[in-house]
Amino acid sequence: MEEFVKDYLNQGKRIDGRGFRDYRHIEIKHSVVSKAEGSSFVNLGGTKVFAGVKLDIGSPFPDSPNEGILIVNAEFTPLSSPDIEPGPPGEDAIELARIVDRIIRESHAIELEKLFIEEGKVWVVYVDLSVLDMNGNLMDASMLASTEALLHTKIPKIENGKIVRGEFTSKLPMAFKPVSVTIGKYGSNLLVDLNKEEEEIVDARLVIGVRDDDKICAIQKQGIGTFSIKNVENALDLAIEKSKELRRLL
Amino acid sequence: MKKPEAPLIVNGRRVDGRLPEEIREIKMSIGDISNADGSARVSFGNTEAIVAVYGPRALFPKFLQESDVGLVRVNYSMSPFSVDERKNPAPDRRSIEISKVTKEALTSAIFVEDFPKAVVDIYENIIQADGSTRVTAINAASLALASAGIPMKDLVAACSVGKVSGTLIVDLNGKEDNYSESDMAVAMMPSKGLVTLLQMDGLLTKEEVMELLMKAEEVCKKIYELQKKTLFDRFKVEREEE
Amino acid sequence: MQREIVLPGTYLGERKGRKITNCYVEGDKVFSKVLGVLKISEEEISVVPLAGKYFPKVGDRIIGRIEEIEVSGWWVDINSPYEAFLPLGEAVEEFVDVRRVDLSRFYDINDIIFCKITKVTKNKIIQVSMKDMLARKLFGGVMIKITPYKVARVIGKGGSMIEMIKKKTGSEIYVGQNGVIWIKGGNKEKAIEAILTIEKEAHVVGLTEKIAKMLGD
Numbered sequence: 281m282e283e284f285v286k287d288y289l290n291q292g293k294r295i296d297g298r299g300f301r302d303y304r305h306i307e308i309k310h311s312v313v314s315k316a317e318g319s320s321f322v323n324l325g326g327t328k329v330f331a332g333v334k335l336d337i338g339s340p341f342p343d344s345p346n347e348g349i350l351i352v353n354a355e356f357t358p359l360s361s362p363d364i365e366p367g368p369p370g371e372d373a374i375e376l377a378r379i380v381d382r383i384i385r386e387s388h389a390i391e392l393e394k395l396f397i398e399e400g401k402v403w404v405v406y407v408d409l410s411v412l413d414m415n416g417n418l419m420d421a422s423m424l425a426s427t428e429a430l431l432h433t434k435i436p437k438i439e440n441g442k443i444v445r446g447e448f449t450s451k452l453p454m455a456f457k458p459v460s461v462t463i464g465k466y467g468s469n470l471l472v473d474l475n476k477e478e479e480e481i482v483d484a485r486l487v488i489g490v491r492d493d494d495k496i497c498a499i500q501k502q503g504i505g506t507f508s509i510k511n512v513e514n515a516l517d518l519a520i521e522k523s524k525e526l527r528r529l530l
Numbered sequence: 531m532k533k534p535e536a537p538l539i540v541n542g543r544r545v546d547g548r549l550p551e552e553i554r555e556i557k558m559s560i561g562d563i564s565n566a567d568g569s570a571r572v573s574f575g576n577t578e579a580i581v582a583v584y585g586p587r588a589l590f591p592k593f594l595q596e597s598d599v600g601l602v603r604v605n606y607s608m609s610p611f612s613v614d615e616r617k618n619p620a621p622d623r624r625s626i627e628i629s630k631v632t633k634e635a636l637t638s639a640i641f642v643e644d645f646p647k648a649v650v651d652i653y654e655n656i657i658q659a660d661g662s663t664r665v666t667a668i669n670a671a672s673l674a675l676a677s678a679g680i681p682m683k684d685l686v687a688a689c690s691v692g693k694v695s696g697t698l699i700v701d702l703n704g705k706e707d708n709y710s711e712s713d714m715a716v717a718m719m720p721s722k723g724l725v726t727l728l729q730m731d732g733l734l735t736k737e738e739v740m741e742l743l744m745k746a747e748e749v750c751k752k753i754y755e756l757q758k759k760t761l762f763d764r765f766k767v768e769r770e771e772e
Numbered sequence: 773m774q775r776e777i778v779l780p781g782t783y784l785g786e787r788k789g790r791k792i793t794n795c796y797v798e799g800d801k802v803f804s805k806v807l808g809v810l811k812i813s814e815e816e817i818s819v820v821p822l823a824g825k826y827f828p829k830v831g832d833r834i835i836g837r838i839e840e841i842e843v844s845g846w847w848v849d850i851n852s853p854y855e856a857f858l859p860l861g862e863a864v865e866e867f868v869d870v871r872r873v874d875l876s877r878f879y880d881i882n883d884i885i886f887c888k889i890t891k892v893t894k895n896k897i898i899q900v901s902m903k904d905m906l907a908r909k910l911f912g913g914v915m916i917k918i919t920p921y922k923v924a925r926v927i928g929k930g931g932s933m934i935e936m937i938k939k940k941t942g943s944e945i946y947v948g949q950n951g952v953i954w955i956k957g958g959n960k961e962k963a964i965e966a967i968l969t970i971e972k973e974a975h976v977v978g979l980t981e982k983i984a985k986m987l988g989d
Contacts, residue, residue, distance in 0.1 A: 386731045491733070722781075762777060765777055
């Protein structure tokens with residue numbers, strides 16, 4: 281299979297007929313989980329992720345006493361792939377969650393200052409990703425799912441210091457819609473939205489987090505290959521271009 | 531972004547008096563750990579990392595073995611006393627992510643085909659943390675790997691760059707790391723111009739990212755010269771009797 | 773004669789059809805893969821590593837330790853990331869009925885052997901043989917390990933260094949290419965001291981004289 285995919289790439293083609301700059305079909309649904317304060321489901325070419333947002337009351341960090349808290353976690357469920365076993369998140373799941381967290385945080389997508397409740401109490405926003413099927417590009421699928429879920433998250437009512445689940449006061453204050461564009465490098469070619477087979481054979485990947493104003497909020501190189509500085513520049517340009525397409529889906 | 535208590539740049543100088551493009555004092559030494567196949571210690575100002583390399587050695591359990599290539603494993607950990615608030619020695623998510631990207635950064639440079647079914651273990655320990663710990667550790671790991679005789683395409687040099695108070699700087703210390711508008715960790719094979727590690731967080735325009743990347747390349751080249759010198763000094767010229 | 777130390781990534785020159793060892797090429801440009809000493813000639817570009825594990829080569833004579841007994845042979849620890857296999861047919865002349873004979877009769881666990889590497893596949897399957905003129909089981913004695921890359925220095929040109937040590941100490945000494953050295957009898961302590969000194973000071977000028985002095989008469 282590997283050789284097959286490589287042959288196609290060497291000829292400038294991809295096995296599913298896409299161009300190097302094309303994403304697969306993306307399906308996004310929001311508010312799919314009623315118990316969550318916000319949720320979404322993304323199917324990106326067969327990679328399926330649920331994002332659920334739960335809100336809770338917590339104590340702020342000492343150095344930012346008026347700001348809400350964001351916590352992102354990802355679980356690669358054993359359902360999603362023959363290679364995943366039940367157990368705590370491995371390094372891939374941890375890395376994914378941390379990159380999603382980084383992109384949301386650094387882009388200031390959530391207006392955390394507006395999540396102050398009272399002295400010593402702020403809203404804690406838990407974003408949990410549940411991966412159900414893996415067919416490549418889990419990163420971009422997870423990022424879309426997270427942002428979509430957050431955009432449709434509602435803040436629950438508080439009565440006598442306790443949360444009243446099911447009753448809401450307002451939407452989660454969101455200032456931006458950050459997305460990630462993951463770019464793979466094969467030889468001198470850059471490809472977006474790698475499927476499972478392509479992920480195995482590319483030299484390396486660059487995950488690029490882009491905000492609505494084209495500002496870069498995160499970069500993560502993945503894989504054991506390398507990038508030249510020119511490759512990075514080309515990847516950034518490509519990421520900024522594709523980010524607009526992805527954002528339109530939210 | 532956390533707001534710093536005091537400005538980070540005053541009159542063009544940083545909190546520790548450095549100019550934006552100035553690197554801290556660098557110390558490098560090789561061979562501190564006699565049991566290891568290769569070891570090195572590198573410090574950038576108050577940040578100090580010590581790295582031990584074991585291998586190539588047999589890899590067990592057997593199912594982990596790849597018949598045609600070797601494996602590289604990295605364990606990055608911070609000593610409990612390396613930071614202000616004692617750090618619990620148990621591996622945390624940050625250390626796991628750093629171990630992963632470091633492994634990828636170093637494997638890029640290693641000829642893993644030369645030791646199939648075997649493993650090279652790289653243990654990185656941060657003794658003192660004052661910003662830029664992962665890149666300091668990578669610089670030490672390169673020296674440790676070379677001194678252990680591990681086959682590589684080039685040494686790997688690494689540094690941090692970023693933006694504080696609107697100014698682009700290199701080699702971030704702890705305070706700058708915490709309060710920066712953006713920071714970026716870069717590792718390269720300097721003689722090939724190839725990037726093996728690239729992590730960035732913050733908010734930068736594409737142009738700023740590229741400008742920082744170029745600055746990082748310059749700094750990596752300087753670090754590379756120091757790494758080479760450290761290796762040459764340690765393994766003096768062999769004079770063979772004819 | 774001074775030899776140049778090179779590092780991983782050091783540019784060594786154009787290949788020009790030469791044989792290369794511990795180097796890699798990009799186009800026709802040759803670079804070093806390891807930290808080592810450069811040896812360059814019209815026919816060959818090679819880097820002798822200054823450190824590293826023993827990677828077996830066919831023809832090497834090495835000292836190994838029997839680790840495990842199988843039905844048809846023995847696994848041998850050869851001081852390398854890889855184990856070697858000593859097949860029954862390479863160890864014993866006579867016909868052996870494996871159903872009735874316990875192989876430990878020939879070589880038992882922890883036996884020390886001086887043997888030859890006869891096969892090294894790409895996937896590092898290593899085979900050794902006792903069917904070599906110099907191959908034998910080593911009884912008693914003590915063993916030390918040195919960096920494999922210093923073995924040549926311990927042996928010396930044409931065996932001059934090791935012969936001098938053997939003569940002056942009266943010890944029986946076997947030197948394995950894998951860095952394992954076996955010593956028995958004579959002034960063992962002096963022999964070991966000499967060998968370890970060579971390992972530490974392989975680069976020093978006048979080493980032979982120094983060792984000769986150390987060994988006395």
